[in-house]
Amino acid sequence: xxxxxxxxxxxxxxxxxxxxxxxxxxxxxxxxxxxxxxxxxxxxxxxxxxxxxxxxxxxxxxxxxxxxxxxxxxxxxxxxxxxxxxxxxxxxxxxxxxxxxxxxxxxxxxxxxxxxxxxxxxxxxxxxxxxxxxxxxxxxxxxxxxxxxxxxxxxxxxxxxxxxxxxxxxxxxxxxxxxxxxxxxxxxxxxxxxxxxxxxxxxxxxxxxxxxxxxxxxxxxxxxxxxxxxxxxxxxxxxxxxxxxxxxxxxxxxxxxxxxxxxxxxxxxxxxxxxxxxxxxxxxxxxxxxxxxxxxxxxxxxxxxxxxxxxxxxxxxxxxxxxxxxxxxxxxxxxxxxxxxxxxxxxxxxxxxxxxxxxxxxxxxxxxxxxxxxxxxxxxxxxxxxxxxxxxxxxxxxxxxxxxxxxx
Amino acid sequence: xxxxxxxxxxxxxxxxxxxxxxxxxxxxxxxxxxxxxxxxxxxxxxxxxxxxxxxxxxxxxxxxxxxxxxxxxxxxxxxxxxxxxxxxxxxxxxxxxxxxxxxxxxxxxxxxxxxxxxxxxxxxxxxxxxxxxxxxxxxxxxxxxxxxxxxxxxxxxxxxxxxxxxxxxxxxxxxxxxxxxxxxxxxxxxxxxxxxxxxxxxxxxxxxxxxxxxxxxxxxxxxxxxxxxxxxxxxxxxxxxxxxxxxxxxxxxxxxxxx
Numbered sequence: 001x002x003x004x005x006x007x008x009x010x011x012x013x014x015x016x017x018x019x020x021x022x023x024x025x026x027x028x029x030x031x032x033x034x035x036x037x038x039x040x041x042x043x044x045x046x047x048x049x050x051x052x053x054x055x056x057x058x059x060x061x062x063x064x065x066x067x068x069x070x071x072x073x074x075x076x077x078x079x080x081x082x083x084x085x086x087x088x089x090x091x092x093x094x095x096x097x098x099x100x101x102x103x104x105x106x107x108x109x110x111x112x113x114x115x116x117x118x119x120x121x122x123x124x125x126x127x128x129x130x131x132x133x134x135x136x137x138x139x140x141x142x143x144x145x146x147x148x149x150x151x152x153x154x155x156x157x158x159x160x161x162x163x164x165x166x167x168x169x170x171x172x173x174x175x176x177x178x179x180x181x182x183x184x185x186x187x188x189x190x191x192x193x194x195x196x197x198x199x200x201x202x203x204x205x206x207x208x209x210x211x212x213x214x215x216x217x218x219x220x221x222x223x224x225x226x227x228x229x230x231x232x233x234x235x236x237x238x239x240x241x242x243x244x245x246x247x248x249x250x251x252x253x254x255x256x257x258x259x260x261x262x263x264x265x266x267x268x269x270x271x272x273x274x275x276x277x278x279x280x281x282x283x284x285x286x287x288x289x290x291x292x293x294x295x296x297x298x299x300x301x302x303x304x305x306x307x308x309x310x311x312x313x314x315x316x317x318x319x320x321x322x323x324x325x326x327x328x329x330x331x332x333x334x335x336x337x338x339x340x341x342x343x344x345x346x347x348x349x350x351x352x353x354x355x356x357x358x359x360x361x362x363x364x365x366x367x368x369x370x371x372x373x374x375x376x377x378x379x380x381x382x383x384x385x386x387x388x389x390x391x392x393x394x395x396x397x398x399x400x401x402x403x404x405x406x407x408x
Numbered sequence: 409x410x411x412x413x414x415x416x417x418x419x420x421x422x423x424x425x426x427x428x429x430x431x432x433x434x435x436x437x438x439x440x441x442x443x444x445x446x447x448x449x450x451x452x453x454x455x456x457x458x459x460x461x462x463x464x465x466x467x468x469x470x471x472x473x474x475x476x477x478x479x480x481x482x483x484x485x486x487x488x489x490x491x492x493x494x495x496x497x498x499x500x501x502x503x504x505x506x507x508x509x510x511x512x513x514x515x516x517x518x519x520x521x522x523x524x525x526x527x528x529x530x531x532x533x534x535x536x537x538x539x540x541x542x543x544x545x546x547x548x549x550x551x552x553x554x555x556x557x558x559x560x561x562x563x564x565x566x567x568x569x570x571x572x573x574x575x576x577x578x579x580x581x582x583x584x585x586x587x588x589x590x591x592x593x594x595x596x597x598x599x600x601x602x603x604x605x606x607x608x609x610x611x612x613x614x615x616x617x618x619x620x621x622x623x624x625x626x627x628x629x630x631x632x633x634x635x636x637x638x639x640x641x642x643x644x645x646x647x648x649x650x651x652x653x654x655x656x657x658x659x660x661x662x663x664x665x666x667x
Contacts, residue, residue, distance in 0.1 A: 057567035062583075064552075065576055069420035069583045100462050101434065227488040227514065230541025241514060248517035249463075332422055339434025341462045342510055342521060344491070355510065357496050360431020363420040366496040370510070375491075378544035407567060 022050060027392065029058045035132070035396060036403035040380065044389060052384035052392075054377050059407040067367035071333025072098055072172060075364075080166035082352075082369060083405040086125035088117045088157075089347035090405075091170040096251060097343040097354035098172045102308050102336045109297035110174035115253045116290045117160070117169055119283040120187075123194070124153045125348035126276045126283075130201060133273070133397035137214045142204060149197050152190055159183055172334075173309040174302035184291055191284050198280055206274070215270040219383055219395035222267060229382070230375040233350025234279070235399060238272035240265045245346035253293070259286050269398040308334040333362030342370075349373055349400055369408055373401040416500035417579040436461050443516050447485050451477060464510075464519045471507065471524040475533045478509060478522065482538055487511040487520060490539035493546060495526075495553045497579045503528055505555055509535070531556040534563075552577035571596075584611075 027040035037058035043051035063082065067075050079094045080087040092114060099106065106114075131146035154164045159180055161169035169175065205211045221231070226239040236243055244261040246254040262278035264271030303309055310329050311322040338360040344353040350372025357366040376399040384392055436459040439445055444465045448458045454477055457468040469477050481487040492510035499505070502525075509522040526532055534557035535542045546557040547566040554575040557563060565572060573588045574581055584590075594606050616624055621635050629641045 057565075057569070060567040062576060065581075065583060068577075071420075103434075225540070228540040230489055230491055230539065230545075232491070243514050243517075249519075332424065335422075335429075335431065337432040337434050339436075339461060340466075340521075341434070342464055342492070342519065343462075344512075344519070351491060353492065353510075355492065355494070355508070358434075362422045368492065368494045370492045374544060374548075375541050378541065381543075382540070 021045075035401055037407065038377070038396065038401070038403065040384075040392070040396075042384070042389070042392065047388050047390070049384050049387055049389060049392065052381050054380045056374075056377055056403075056406050059403045061408070063408045064367055064369060067364050069363065071362045072336065072364065073329075073333065075367075076170075076172065077166070077168045079369075080168055081404055082371065082408060083125075083347060083349060083373070083402045084165055085128050085402050086121040086348045087165060088121040088167045088169050089125075089345065089352060091168055092118055093343065093345040093347065093352045094354050095170050095172045096345060097341055097356050098336065099303075100343050101339060101341045101356055101358055102305070102334075104173055104303045104305055104308070106174050106303050107298070107300040109178070109294070109299065110301050110303075111253050112290055112294050112297055113175045113179060113301075114170055115257075116187075116287060116294075117157070117167070117175075118252070119286045119290070120153055120156060121167075122283045122348045123280050124150055124157070126280050127153070129276055129348075129397075129400045130273075133394075133400070134205065134211075136393045136397040137211065139205065139208075139211065142201060145197070145201065145204075149194070156183070156187055156190060159186065171302065173305065174300075176301070178299070178301060179294070184294065187287065188291060191287055194284050195281065198277055202277055206277075212270065214391075214394055215268065215273060215398075217268050217270075218387070218391045219269045219272075219398050220267050221379070221383060225379075225382070229379040231350070231379065232372050232375070233346065233348070234272050234275050235350060235372075235376055235379075237261065237263045238275055239267045245344050245351060249344060251343075251345060253290070257286050257289050269394055272398050308336070335360055335362050344370070347372065349402065349405065350376070352405075369405075371405040371408060373399075373403070373405040374408075376401050377406050414500075415580065418582045419579055420583075434461060436466075439465065441465075441518075443513075443518055444520075447481070447520060450484050451480055454480075464521045466521045466523060469522060469524050471526045471530070471532055474507075474509070474522070474524055475535055475538070478511070478535050478538055481511055481520065481522070485520075486513045486515055488514060490535065490541050490545075493535075493542055493549060495549050495555055497553060497577065498525075499528055500579055505553060507532060507549070507555070526555065531558050533558050534560040536560055551575065554578070 023044045025042050025044060027042055029037045029039040039055040039058065041053040041055060042049050061081070063078055066078055070078065076091060076094060079090040082090040127146045127150040131143045131150070134142035157167055158164050160177070160183060161167050221235065221239050223239045223241050226236050226241060240263060242261055242263045247261055259282045262275050262282070264275050302312065306322065306325045310316065310326045315322040316326045336358045338358055340355065340357045342353055342355045344351050351370065352372055353370035355368040355370065356364050359365040379399065380396065383395060387395065439448055439458055439460055444460065447465060448455055451467065454469055454473050455467050456470065459466055489512040490509060491512050494508060496506040505526045507524050507526055511520045511522060532555060534546055536546065543561065544566065546560055547563060549555050550557065550563055551565045551567050552575055564570065568576065574586055590609060591603055594603055598606065619638050621631055621637055622633065628643055628646055630644050631637060631641050
């Protein structure tokens with residue numbers, strides 16, 4: 001038994017040697033493959049997991065509470081901190097929810113840029129998944145290769161918005177900046193090199209005996225369970241359910257773009273890994289179509305709705321009324337109409353949706369962020385039971401959870 | 409007289425609202441979609457109000473019937489995924505919570521939001537037997553609002569520590585936390601008696617401790633590390649580098665005055 005006093009308080013009720021010969025161990029929150037702040041309490045019979053209890057909340061910052069105390073525009077940079085691997089998708093999901101609430105039409109060039117950023121972010125996030133997942137399973141070199149590719153993609157993000165991780169590159173009503181000179185050329189260079197890199201990763205992994213042994217039939221998730229646990233994204237498609245929000249409930253330009261939704265019937269970690277690889281290729285395909293779309297658009301970047309969104313700088317500096325509206329928007333914040341909205345988007349991790357309840361005030365009455373990783377973490381308590389402790393790492397890696405999003 | 413500040417909602421508020429300003433409302437459309445009509449029909453009497461708001465069918469039901477309604481939605485209407493459960497705090501105005509279930513039909517790609525109102529202090533029936541995703545979602549709802557779910561397999565706090573007091577997403581809970589929150593670590597590790605010794609948490613990153621000579625020093629009054637200066641300190645003449653020969657005190661800008 002643990003001896004407790006004031007300096008070493010009795011934090012957790014954990015007995016390491018118990019009468020039934022089961023061992024209870026803490027996996028995390030400092031474990032390097034616990035993806036940040038996951039504390040997983042595992043009950044082990046030898047090496048077999050008999051009970052798993054994911055304990056979350058170590059990164060809880062109260063982002064939903066902050067949303068109730070910030071104006072709509074103030075809150076946007078905070079959404080970066082949800083899924084910090086792909087922050088543009090958070091910014092976008094939030095901006096889209098507010099736009100739906102106030103009924104805004106976003107200019108076409110902004111739509112093209114947003115979709116480009118979203119897809120570039122998907123590549124960044126999937127490369128990160130591949131790198132960390134391979135590292136967890138034991139393939140060190142993949143980590144270095146994938147991070148090298150990711151660095152180039154992040155350089156592109158940096159060229160556009162100046163930030164590498166917390167982009168805030170999307171605004172409510174459009175995007176703040178046009179693409180800089182030469183950005184599309186750089187993107188083309190990047191995309192030209194991407195397939196051969198993806199092929200290299202696949203050459204290293206897909207037929208690799210160790211990789212297959214570690215991933216095949218590990219973390220099997222039946223379609224019924226995937227639906228019941230509220231899985232989305234690759235977790236859902238990896239179980240053979242062809243549901244991608246970009247295709248089924250298209251937003252932005254996805255209805256005009258030509259891309260495929262890969263699905264896997266194998267329901268295991270290897271199938272999910274293959275989906276990630278294929279999705280990167282599809283993102284490349286989407287980006288190439290967007291590059292062609294870009295020159296055909298007009299130069300407008302922000303929606304025109306002076307009641308909600310500040311007019312362009314030129315108008316503010318020359319027209320009195322625009323200046324007044326801008327002043328009110330900056331000092332008080334925009335007031336969307338009363339009502340509630342739930343908008344789902346397909347983030348790299350799955351269904352990222354924002355529920356916003358507006359009472360017509362500059363502060364959201366309630367904002368709920370539906371984070372895919374939260375539900376994928378809940379799934380762990382069932383999927384881990386009956387597996388061996390070495391597979392726990394594979395399964396956590398395969399669910400691709402990010403703790404900024406789980407704890408919020 | 410001092411200005412009265414309401415205690416039942418301490419969240420951010422607009423500092424000025426035009427008295428003639430009336431907030432518009434997002435249009436609520438009549439249910440016209442074939443699929444949504446079938447859903448409303450399948451639920452029959454249990455639906456108190458149904459409309460479409462921004463692509464979502466919103467169904468208002470009685471809080472006691474949540475399990476039956478979700479069961480019908482799952483079994484007969486094909487809403488196999490419960491993507492979100494949470495609540496909205498209306499305690500200040502109406503003394504009740506609004507609980508919503510965000511449902512998804514994967515075949516038809518349609519979304520339904522089931523909304524019910526729950527009086528303060530009442531518990532709602534858990535939907536974990538229908539949707540396993542409700543396990544975490546209801547725990548979060550309990551953690552954040554204190555709404556209990558009957559027959560939940562493991563209703564325990566999820567994001568906040570187990571021994572936390574208060575429910576953070578209530579409108580009565582301030583953003584900076586309450587008294588319990590500010591002394592949580594001190595109380596837990598050292599005990600309440602140590603509050604005076606340790607003192608409140610410093611949340612001002614630019615705070616200067618006047619008598620702390622470990623971390624701060626005063627220009628012109630430098631003393632050695634960790635000297636007790638509560639009785640005052642002696643002035644040290646500033647020695648300027650002889651190579652530059654700049655004495656700022658003789659110029660128009662007085663160093664002493666700028667301090």
